[in-house]
Amino acid sequence: MTPNPPLLAGFSGGMSTQSPPTLYELAKQSLLSGETAASAAVYDLPTQLFHELFVEAFLEDRNEALKAMVQAWPFPCLPLRTLMDLRISKTPLWVLEQGRVEERNLETLEALLDGLDRQLSQKVHPSRRRLRVLDWRDVHRDFWTSRPGTVRVAHSGDASSEETGERGPRKKKPSLTVLAQLHFESCSTYANHDALQVCLLKWVRKRRAAVHLLSEKVTITSCAVFHVVKLLRAVQLDSIREVHVLSDWTRESMRAFVPQLKKMKNLHTFRFGSMDPDKYYSPSKNKWHSRIYAYHLGQMQSLRELHIDKVFFLEGKLHKIFRNQKPLEALSLSASPLKESDLKHLIQCPTTNQLKSLTLRKFSMESFNLDTLRALLDKLSGTLETLVLEHCGFTDSHILAILPALHRCSQLKTFSCFGNPISLRTVRVLLWESARLSQLTHGLYPAPLESYDSKISHTVVDTDSFVMVCARLARVLKKLRPSLRVQICTYFCNCCMKCQLYGLDPSGKWEVTEEYRYPGGQLGCYVCEVCRRTYDMFSW
Numbered sequence: 001m002t003p004n005p006p007l008l009a010g011f012s013g014g015m016s017t018q019s020p021p022t023l024y025e026l027a028k029q030s031l032l033s034g035e036t037a038a039s040a041a042v043y044d045l046p047t048q049l050f051h052e053l054f055v056e057a058f059l060e061d062r063n064e065a066l067k068a069m070v071q072a073w074p075f076p077c078l079p080l081r082t083l084m085d086l087r088i089s090k091t092p093l094w095v096l097e098q099g100r101v102e103e104r105n106l107e108t109l110e111a112l113l114d115g116l117d118r119q120l121s122q123k124v125h126p127s128r129r130r131l132r133v134l135d136w137r138d139v140h141r142d143f144w145t146s147r148p149g150t151v152r153v154a155h156s157g158d159a160s161s162e163e164t165g166e167r168g169p170r171k172k173k174p175s176l177t178v179l180a181q182l183h184f185e186s187c188s189t190y191a192n193h194d195a196l197q198v199c200l201l202k203w204v205r206k207r208r209a210a211v212h213l214l215s216e217k218v219t220i221t222s223c224a225v226f227h228v229v230k231l232l233r234a235v236q237l238d239s240i241r242e243v244h245v246l247s248d249w250t251r252e253s254m255r256a257f258v259p260q261l262k263k264m265k266n267l268h269t270f271r272f273g274s275m276d277p278d279k280y281y282s283p284s285k286n287k288w289h290s291r292i293y294a295y296h297l298g299q300m301q302s303l304r305e306l307h308i309d310k311v312f313f314l315e316g317k318l319h320k321i322f323r324n325q326k327p328l329e330a331l332s333l334s335a336s337p338l339k340e341s342d343l344k345h346l347i348q349c350p351t352t353n354q355l356k357s358l359t360l361r362k363f364s365m366e367s368f369n370l371d372t373l374r375a376l377l378d379k380l381s382g383t384l385e386t387l388v389l390e391h392c393g394f395t396d397s398h399i400l401a402i403l404p405a406l407h408r409c410s411q412l413k414t415f416s417c418f419g420n421p422i423s424l425r426t427v428r429v430l431l432w433e434s435a436r437l438s439q440l441t442h443g444l445y446p447a448p449l450e451s452y453d454s455k456i457s458h459t460v461v462d463t464d465s466f467v468m469v470c471a472r473l474a475r476v477l478k479k480l481r482p483s484l485r486v487q488i489c490t491y492f493c494n495c496c497m498k499c500q501l502y503g504l505d506p507s508g509k510w511e512v513t514e515e516y517r518y519p520g521g522q523l524g525c526y527v528c529e530v531c532r533r534t535y536d537m538f539s540w
Contacts, residue, residue, distance in 0.1 A: 273309030
């Protein structure tokens with residue numbers, strides 16, 4: 001008797017939805033289970049399958065499997081930082097809001113480091129280990145999304161070049177190199193957001209003989225200086241090329257950190273600022289600080305860029321800072337009160353003999369002798385490529401006085417003088433004269449005084465006046481060489497420290513090409529909201 005077709009069809013459909021797992025699925029489940037036999041098998045996996053299983057184990061929190069797999073890692077480089085970010089991009093928003101992702105990442109990181117511990121304890125010569133570089137930088141995101149075959153080639157050369165690119169002698173080649181760009185954040189968020197970095201640094205510090213952590217850039221916005229100094233013991237300090245210190249430190253904090261600078265023998269760029277004047281009001285103690293900084297900066301013979309912002313104990317003390325300093329390539333002094341004697345020292349000292357970039361910003365030079373600035377520009381005329389003179393209180397007479405010296409800066413490529421109260425006539429002269437500099441490619445100039453409402457002391461742009469001013473400037477710009485990019489700063493707010501830069505597009509229309517906010521500016525400034533409504537009226 002023939003079976004009933006409908007019943008048979010239903011039975012067949014049920015079988016298709018409950019088909020047994022394939023051999024591939026069974027093997028994958030076994031490998032991800034973390035069992036000992038399966039863990040040994042990961043060494044023989046094809047790289048493409050290994051890559052796929054590793055990502056799956058990570059996203060599913062299979063930490064025991066990851067612990068085994070990291071010991072068999074088949075590539076020379078493991079981009080660990082971007083792996084942690086992968087979980088955030090793959091996690092639904094409602095899960096992210098519960099705050100569990102960072103906790104899961106920390107658990108995974110601890111498991112991976114535990115696996116590396118086991119690998120390092122094995123009696124294997126470093127040259128036979130496949131994994132040589134643990135990358136904690138925000139790079140190589142494509143490693144987790146591209147096909148492993150193409151990634152492997154890219155990372156093989158990259159890992160080798162990074163490892164051999166270390167500066168300074170090494171007594172012994174490490175079993176593992178960690179690459180990082182360290183950021184020690186502010187007090188309010190330091191403990192939570194930086195937990196992964198702290199975990200890694202503590203792990204490296206206990207294994208300094210076998211693991212070297214190299215960090216080309218270190219940024220410090222934390223006021224927990226003693227904790228930062230302790231964590232820096234995990235770092236090969238002679239690998240550091242750039243340091244940013246932006247925090248209101250006490251004298252005790254400075255005393256703890258500054259001696260670390262002389263250990264950074266290959267430091268190329270040093271930025272420090274945000275030194276609160278309320279903490280540095282004593283002339284005698286400021287003298288001590290300038291002496292301490294001068295001593296340690298003088299020890300850094302590889303230093304080529306020095307950027308000082310909002311440091312209030314340097315007035316009249318630059319000669320101490322630069323007494324033993326080798327020639328710099330870039331010097332930036334912003335919002336830090338200086339005396340005319342400081343500029344005179346820049347003229348006389350050998351530190352500025354090879355200067356390519358000079359920034360003087362946000363301090364008044366109205367009372368300075370114009371001959372001093374002219375003499376400084378004359379000294380730098382053969383090497384200077386970038387000159388920034390912003391918010392220095394320059395008037396028409398100042399600008400016209402330095403024009404002859406500016407003409408002699410034959411290598412100048414970028415010139416900025418916005419934030420200074422000068423007239424339309426002087427801006428037009430400056431545009432014509434600066435265009436004669438053959439190497440100049442970028443100029444930033446202030447909106448002329450005629451652009452502002454005179455009743456509000458050059459704070460709010462007068463719409464009608466500014467349209468007329470821009471029309472006259474446009475006629476000048478159309479006659480200049482096309483290779484010169486010119487921007488006009490139409491507005492600057494002293495509260496939020498924000499400016500807008502306008503440029504002339506090919507059709508002859510003015511447009512906002514850039515908005516810039518200086519560090520430390522306030523958000524939600526009322527004055528800016530008033531002025532934004534003014535800007536919205538522009539239809540040209």
